[in-house]
Amino acid sequence: MFQQLKNHGRKLALIFVLLNVQILSTLALGDSKSWQEIDWLDIAGEGGAVWLCLVWLIVLLATRPDGPVTRLLFWGFACFLIASGQDLLDEVVRLPEATVWNHAVESIPMPIGMLLMSIGLLYWYHEQQALNEQLRKRERRLRDHRRLDKVTGLADAQYLSQQLETELTVARAEGLPTSVLMLDIDKFREINRNLGMGEGDRLLRELTELLLLNIRRRDLLCRYAGDRFAIVLPATCQTMAELMARQLEDVCRHFAFRARNSDLAQFHTVSTGVATDGLDVQLDEKDPVEQLLSRANYRLAKAKEARVLKVA
Numbered sequence: 001m002f003q004q005l006k007n008h009g010r011k012l013a014l015i016f017v018l019l020n021v022q023i024l025s026t027l028a029l030g031d032s033k034s035w036q037e038i039d040w041l042d043i044a045g046e047g048g049a050v051w052l053c054l055v056w057l058i059v060l061l062a063t064r065p066d067g068p069v070t071r072l073l074f075w076g077f078a079c080f081l082i083a084s085g086q087d088l089l090d091e092v093v094r095l096p097e098a099t100v101w102n103h104a105v106e107s108i109p110m111p112i113g114m115l116l117m118s119i120g121l122l123y124w125y126h127e128q129q130a131l132n133e134q135l136r137k138r139e140r141r142l143r144d145h146r147r148l149d150k151v152t153g154l155a156d157a158q159y160l161s162q163q164l165e166t167e168l169t170v171a172r173a174e175g176l177p178t179s180v181l182m183l184d185i186d187k188f189r190e191i192n193r194n195l196g197m198g199e200g201d202r203l204l205r206e207l208t209e210l211l212l213l214n215i216r217r218r219d220l221l222c223r224y225a226g227d228r229f230a231i232v233l234p235a236t237c238q239t240m241a242e243l244m245a246r247q248l249e250d251v252c253r254h255f256a257f258r259a260r261n262s263d264l265a266q267f268h269t270v271s272t273g274v275a276t277d278g279l280d281v282q283l284d285e286k287d288p289v290e291q292l293l294s295r296a297n298y299r300l301a302k303a304k305e306a307r308v309l310k311v312a
């Protein structure tokens, strides 16, 4: 979590300097109050506010990358921190009667902070909408971070089965077909061997992005196993699913993968297999999810065999 803080070194340094200037100038210009003059209840309340602002600020920087939302929220919290910090300092330091700047520091940053936070939250809402749009093809109806694969960020086979079960129930009730498309990288073992596992991982990640770009909004992409992806195609008949499979094969075949240790791009092929549950192809009631997946895997295995025979 704290790795992210490294990207915000300048902001952290700036807030550190600002707080120090504030503390040192207040101490230099005023006298400390005696114990009897200090209202400990105010100290607890205002100190708590300062402490919370500081914690929020650190959590914000530790959990978010840089960008407009982070900057607006950061400056919003920073304004709160400066204003409540001055409030706290005034509890322990007595400034000369004529001093006015401390009142300005207590009151002016607060509304500015509120305004910045409000704009930041609005931007955050728009940002979240854009992220949801991207996530839709990865998660469809259910979000479960425990089922996410570390390499590609896609959901795993168990999640796929859960989603497929829901999809089949809804689609059958509406009389719509559902297809599953399995896609497997050819000779991935060789890619790993020639380029190394790290580059193999990178190819998996880049193919994930490519597939996400080339499926429809309503489809769901999961990592089924190793170098195998599964795509749930709601409201899609067998013929359409097969056409989509051909298109995805073409897209992958033309994708230029640039391995780190090579100047030239490499091109890799994939094989696919589809299976459909629909009016013309009904699966048995007993475990339709398992049947659909094993049919798609079977067709994929056949496609692999045909490819090997063609090369030979």
Ligand SMILES: Nc1nc2c(ncn2[C@@H]2O[C@H](COP(=O)(O)OP(=O)(O)OP(=O)(O)O)[C@@H](O)[C@H]2O)c(=O)[nH]1
Pocket (backbone or CB within 6 Å): 151, 184, 185, 186, 187, 188, 189, 190, 192, 196, 197, 198, 199, 200, 201, 204, 225, 226, 227, 304
């Ligand atoms: N880099 C990387 N490799 C993986 C990962 N998961 C599985 N693999 C490797 O992927 C390979 C998959 O093996 P296969 O599908 O049998 O081999 P293949 O060479 O693609 O064979 P065909 O599918 O028949 O063309 C294995 O060598 C696994 O070690 C991963 O997360 N990252």
